[in-house]
Each structure stands twice: as C-alpha cells, then as structure tokens.
Amino acid sequence: MTGQQPNNPLHGVTLETILTTLVRHYGWAGLCQQINLQCFFNNPSIKSSLKFLRQTPWARQKVEDLYLRLTSSRT
Template sequence: MPEFRSKDPLHGVTLERILVELVEFYGWEELARRVNVRVFQHDPTVPSGLKFLRKTPWAREKVEQLYRHMLREHPR
C-alpha cells in the first residue's frame, strides 16, 4: 500500500523549524520587514520569537505564509 503524503508543506514541521529556516534564509532584518512585529526587530532570538508566535495567531499565520512562499520560490 502506498504511503500517504500530505500536500501541506507545514505537515510535520515544527514552528521552531519554520522560524529557524526563515531566519537562515532571510535573516532577522528581512524577516522583520516581511513580518512587522517588534520581537523580530529588537534583539530577536528564536526562543522569544517562538513565545510570541505561539500566543499571537495572526503573526503565526503570517510566518507560516512566508514559509510556504519561501518553499515555493526556493524549493529544497
């Protein structure tokens, strides 16, 4: 029986991995420009970003959209 693979690029990807990959690809400055939140602009860290994104659904959605865009434009 063939293995089921989700077409959702976020399936099985942790929020931490999303954030780390975005920072590696764009850098904090460009990420802050694309997702305009203070936590990405002033002394950004992955732990502080994760804390904010976990309690702020609209920001998490923007980060997830940017991740999908990054994967479409620059497939691995």
Template sequence: MEKPPSKDPLHGITLQQILEKLVAHYGFDTLAEIIRIRCFSENPSIKSSLTFLRKTEWARKKVEALYIKTLPGFKD
C-alpha cells in the same frame, strides 16, 4: 490500509523549524521588514520569537504564509 500523504506543506514541520529556516534564509533584519512584528526587530532571538508566535495566532499565520511562499527557495 495506508493513509494518503498529506497535501499540507506544513505537515510534520514544527514552528521552530519554520522559524529557524526563515532566519537562516532571510535573517532577522529582513524578516522584520517583511513581517512587521517587534520580536523580529527588537532584541530578536529564536526563543523569544517562538514564545510570541505561539501566543499570537495572526503573527504565526503570517510567518507560516511566508514559509510556504519561500519554500521553493529552501535547500534541504
């Protein structure tokens, strides 16, 4: 018996994939304006941002919400 496909838009997508797509779409400068966290504005990098986002749930939720909101604008 097959499971129905998940309706969660984040299903099967890692935080790293989310962050990489957002950075490619917006850039760190614009991300820092949209979501005011220092990992996007001071010495930004994917690695340091992932470290912070994995430890800080409120920030990760904001990044995930922005990803879902921006999802229609992404080209795979």
C-alpha cells in the same frame, strides 16, 4: 489515515524549523522587513519569537505563509 494531513504542506514541520529557516534566509532584519513584528526587531531570538508566535495566531499565520512562499519558490 486518522490524524494524517496529506494536503497540508506544513504537516510535520515545527514552528521552530519554520522560524530557523526564515532567519537563515532573511536574517532578523530582513525578516522584520517581510513581517513587521517587534519580536523580530527588538532584541530578537528564536526562543522569544517562538513564545510570541505560539501565543499570537495571526502572527504565526503570517510566518507560516512566508515560509510557504519561500519553500515553494525553491522548487
């Protein structure tokens, strides 16, 4: 079981998948309303947002938390 995280709901889900899911659900404007980040407001793209989120742990945490709320409400 080394390396497995059975209790981590994000295990195996990439940041790109998380961001793509959120953009499909909220759109860029809606995502910016949910999490006020410039990378979602000023000329947003998946690539530039991923770069920012990978370098900014607190922002990545907010995105992951929103994804978990969205996916838990769908079940």
